[in-house]
Amino acid sequence: MYSTHTHTLPPPHPSNFTFHIHTGLLLSAQLHNASQLSSWCLHFISSNFVAFVDSDGYAQIEGDNLTHVQEHRWPPLSYETAMDEYKSKYLDTEGEESGEWGL
Numbered sequence: 001m002y003s004t005h006t007h008t009l010p011p012p013h014p015s016n017f018t019f020h021i022h023t024g025l026l027l028s029a030q031l032h033n034a035s036q037l038s039s040w041c042l043h044f045i046s047s048n049f050v051a052f053v054d055s056d057g058y059a060q061i062e063g064d065n066l067t068h069v070q071e072h073r074w075p076p077l078s079y080e081t082a083m084d085e086y087k088s089k090y091l092d093t094e095g096e097e098s099g100e101w102g103l
Contacts, residue, residue, distance in 0.1 A: 050075070
C-alpha cells in the first residue's frame with residue numbers, strides 16, 4: 001500500500017509571521033499612498049506592541065513609524081512603570097502581597 005501521509009514543515013511562529021506580514025503591509029501601503037490601510041497597520045502594531053516588540057518585524061519599523069508605534073503602544077509605558085513601582089512596593093520576592101498597603 002502507498003502511504004498518503006506527507007511530511008510538511010511546521011508553520012512559522014504565529015506572532016512572528018503575523019507581524020512580519022503587517023510590517024510589510026504597512027510599508028507597501030505607505031509606498032502606494034494607501035493612508036487608511038497605513039493607519040490601520042500602525043494601529044494594529046501599536047495595539048499589539050508587547051508581542052510585536054519581540055518579533056523580527058520590529059526591526060523594520062523606523063523613522064516616523066517607530067515614533068508613532070512607541071507613542072501609541074499598548075500598554076503605555078506609563079502603565080508598565082506604574083506596575084513596576086507597585087510590584088517593588090507591595091509584592092515580596094515570591095510575587096505575593098506583602099500586606100503593607102500604606103493606607
